Amino acid sequence: MAGSQSPAENDDGDIYGIVCDQVHWLLTRKREYYGCPDEDPLANAQAVADDGIWPVTYQMARISEKLRRMRALTRSQLKQQIRDTVFDIAGHAIVAIALLDKEVAEEQTEQ
Secondary structure, three states: OOOOOOOOOOOOOOHHHHHHHHHHHHHHHHHHHOOOOOOOOOHHHHHHHHHOOOHHHHHHHHHHHHHHHHHHOOOOOOHHHHHHHHHHHHHHHHHHHHHHHHHHHHHHHHO
């Protein structure tokens, strides 16, 4: 499901914009897949807190898992598989940033 299917590339030559659009598309698709409501896209990521796990730590663990998988891949393997794994890492990093930002915003609201 990772970055293998993606929106059409824009033609303005902004490679970073294209890749960011693809990561956004991936995260949105995964959110739909996991049944997260539009009003709380972080609901699934935050659910691990019910098990006593800080959601940011969980995202970092998922990134570590993806890095281990990527280290096991070789150049002779499909580049698409490596690309998909890197997209997964980017997605988990973005979710971690969003979780941290949400925590900081909530803490500032409490003060």
